[in-house]
Amino acid sequence: MTAATEERADGPLAGVRVIDFSTVISGPVCSQALGDLGADVIKVEPPMGDPARYSGAPFREPGFSAFLAQFNRNKRSIALDLKREEARVVARRLLQDADVLVENFRPGVTERMGIGWRELREQNPRLIYCSICGFGSDGPDADRPAYDHVIQAVIGLMPTQGGDDGPRLIQGGVADKATGMTAFSAVLAALFARERSGVGQRVEIPMIDAFAAFGLPEAMMSRTFPPLESDAPGVSDVFRTFATADGHVVGLTIQDAQFRGLCSALGREDLAEDPRFAEMGPRFQNYVALCDLLAVEIAKHPTAAFAARCREKGVPFARVNDVEDFLAEPQVANNETVIDVEDPRFGATRYLRHPVRYEKTPAGLRRHPPRLGEHTTEILGEAGFRDDEIEALRSAGAIR
Numbered sequence: 001m002t003a004a005t006e007e008r009a010d011g012p013l014a015g016v017r018v019i020d021f022s023t024v025i026s027g028p029v030c031s032q033a034l035g036d037l038g039a040d041v042i043k044v045e046p047p048m049g050d051p052a053r054y055s056g057a058p059f060r061e062p063g064f065s066a067f068l069a070q071f072n073r074n075k076r077s078i079a080l081d082l083k084r085e086e087a088r089v090v091a092r093r094l095l096q097d098a099d100v101l102v103e104n105f106r107p108g109v110t111e112r113m114g115i116g117w118r119e120l121r122e123q124n125p126r127l128i129y130c131s132i133c134g135f136g137s138d139g140p141d142a143d144r145p146a147y148d149h150v151i152q153a154v155i156g157l158m159p160t161q162g163g164d165d166g167p168r169l170i171q172g173g174v175a176d177k178a179t180g181m182t183a184f185s186a187v188l189a190a191l192f193a194r195e196r197s198g199v200g201q202r203v204e205i206p207m208i209d210a211f212a213a214f215g216l217p218e219a220m221m222s223r224t225f226p227p228l229e230s231d232a233p234g235v236s237d238v239f240r241t242f243a244t245a246d247g248h249v250v251g252l253t254i255q256d257a258q259f260r261g262l263c264s265a266l267g268r269e270d271l272a273e274d275p276r277f278a279e280m281g282p283r284f285q286n287y288v289a290l291c292d293l294l295a296v297e298i299a300k301h302p303t304a305a306f307a308a309r310c311r312e313k314g315v316p317f318a319r320v321n322d323v324e325d326f327l328a329e330p331q332v333a334n335n336e337t338v339i340d341v342e343d344p345r346f347g348a349t350r351y352l353r354h355p356v357r358y359e360k361t362p363a364g365l366r367r368h369p370p371r372l373g374e375h376t377t378e379i380l381g382e383a384g385f386r387d388d389e390i391e392a393l394r395s396a397g398a399i400r
Contacts, residue, residue, distance in 0.1 A: 001036065001339065001353040001363045011038025012361040016191070018042065018100040019091075020075065021115070023050040025148070025173045026132050026207065027104040028071040029180025034100065034187065035074030036354040036363040042379055043075040044091065046082065047400050049372040060346045063372055072369040073351060078380070079373030079400035086398035088114045093383055095120055095127065100187055104132035107142050117202045128190040129202040132183050136206040151175040151207045157215050160236055178214035179207045237288050241320060242295055247303035251310065251317030256280060261313035265306065266297045343368045373400040 009015075016039040020031040028043075028050070035041040043050070049063055056067020078094075080087040092115065095101060101120070103110055110116045110131075117129045131137070134146025144150075152158055152175050153167075162168035186203045194200055218238075222230040241248045253259040256279060263272040271277055271293065276286040283290060298306065303319045310317040321329070327338060336353055343349040345368070354363035376399050380390050393399045 001336070001365060009038035009040070009364070009366060010361060011036065011363050012358060013191075014038035014361075016040070016099045017097070018102060019044060019094055019098045020102045021110075022102050022104040022132065024052050024104075025071060025176035026179045026183070027102050028052070029177050030130065030132070030183040030187065031075065031102050032071055032073060033181070033184040033354070034102075035367075036365075038361070038364070039074075039100070041075040042094065042375075043072065043077045043370065044082075044094075045077055045079050045372055047079055047397075049079070053372065064346075064369075069349065069369045070351070073365060074367050075370055076367065076375035076379060077370035077373055078376045081398055081400075082113045082115075084396070084398045085114075086393055086396055090380065090383075090385075090393065090398065091115055092120075092123065094379070096124055098124065098127060099191070100128045100130060102130045102132070102183070102187070106145065107133055107137045121200070121202075125199055126194060127200040128187055128194065129200065130183055130187050130190075131202060131204045132179060132207070133204065134207050136208070137204060141208075146207055148173040148176040151179075151211050154208060155211055155215055156219065160219070163236060174215075175207055175211040179205055179210040182210040182213070237291060240291065242291075242298040244298055244301055244303040244306055244319075248320040249298065249303060249307060249317050250320060251315065253315060254280065258315055259283065261315040262294075262310065262317070265309035265313050265315055266294075266301070268297055339365070341365060341368075345371075376400065 013034055016034070018031055018034050018039045018041040020027065020041055021044045022028055022031065023045075031041050031043070050068065050072075052068045052071065053063040053065055056065045056070075059065050060069075080090055082088055082091060091113075095115065101115070103115075111118075117131070120127055120129065133142075134151065135141035135144055149169060152169055155175070158167035158169060161170055183203075183205045186205055190201055190203050218235045238252065241250050251262075253262050259277065260269075260272045263269050271290075275282065277283045277290050307317060307319050309315075319325075326332060332338060338350060339353050340348055340350050349368065351365065356363065377390055380393075380399070381387075385393075390399070
């Protein structure tokens with residue numbers, strides 16, 4: 001991902017136009033990824049803007065939050081009051097030749113706005129219509145409101161996250177982001193199918209399904225072959241931390257050579273000869289007992305010294321970072337995982353880069369996240385609206 005802004009798109013989706021009606025996280029994650037790859041993303045916002053504008057401090061200015069900035073680069077903003085028919089006419093006009101629509105309204109809302117799939121597919125048969133919803137467009141929970149917290153609660157992972165302290169949310173919008181990236185892959189697949197058939201389609205991504213697919217494979221292992229049960233260690237036994245003399249580390253040794261390296265790093269070569277642990281099969285069967293032994297041994301060592309010995313011996317253990325530690329990692333600097341870019345409106349701005357390296361069609365940062373309605377006039381002009389028509393729409397309150 002290039003670190004300098006540029007108007008010209010040369011990513012793999014250059015020439016693709018996305019009309020994005022989504023808000024907060026799940027839809028914006030999807031549309032931002034499409035924009036990173038060169039798509040022209042038009043963010044359609046209500047007159048008050050995406051709620052993300054008002055949460056997630058710090059704020060550069062009223063209505064422009066850090067939360068907004070992390071999910072809305074490479075987009076232009078147009079403000080439409082879709083409660084008004086004049087604005088709905090504008091929306092349908094923008095969609096006449098669009099490639100992709102992204103929305104995360106509750107089922108039925110887009111139909112009431114006059115931008116439902118059945119209507120638009122007649123107008124634009126090539127359209128990819130991406131619908132993100134909480135539970136699906138039908139079924140007993142179809143109308144149930146859903147945010148990330150609700151989906152985390154339903155999926156069943158919270159008791160494991162909390163351990164002995166009671167259920168605990170994963171600290172971040174993980175269900176939203178997993179859904180957004182699932183939607184991103186769905187749009188790419190639908191665009192590829194359209195290249196073969198010439199016809200668009202509607203793709204629906206229920207959050208409950210997307211996060212289950214992302215979060216539950218480990219929990220499903222003991223349920224994979226009913227009625228067979230497993231005596232393998234539970235997820236909480238595998239995904240655990242180890243206290244050191246001055247911090248914490250995490251790690252996992254799967255290969256025999258890795259386990260021998262760990263024993264050497266701890267000065268406990270005798271454990272590598274213990275028949276309970278010497279080979280992979282018995283080691284996993286006795287994993288809980290092994291972890292109890294490792295906890296005692298690892299606690300004797302300072303974090304930095306133990307991590308260095310593990311690295312020297314090829315053992316996949318690492319110290320537990322906080323975010324500032326992560327930002328200071330040399331590999332993060334090498335990869336430009338985090339980029340600092342000058343926003344001409346506000347000054348220095350920091351983003352996480354698009355994570356994929358494309359040899360011939362690189363992802364790029366062409367536009368900083370937009371102010372509310374920053375590009376309304378520009379977008380309407382491109383759609384063929386005259387200046388007097390734009391002013392009439394603004395006077396009527398249909399646009400901002």
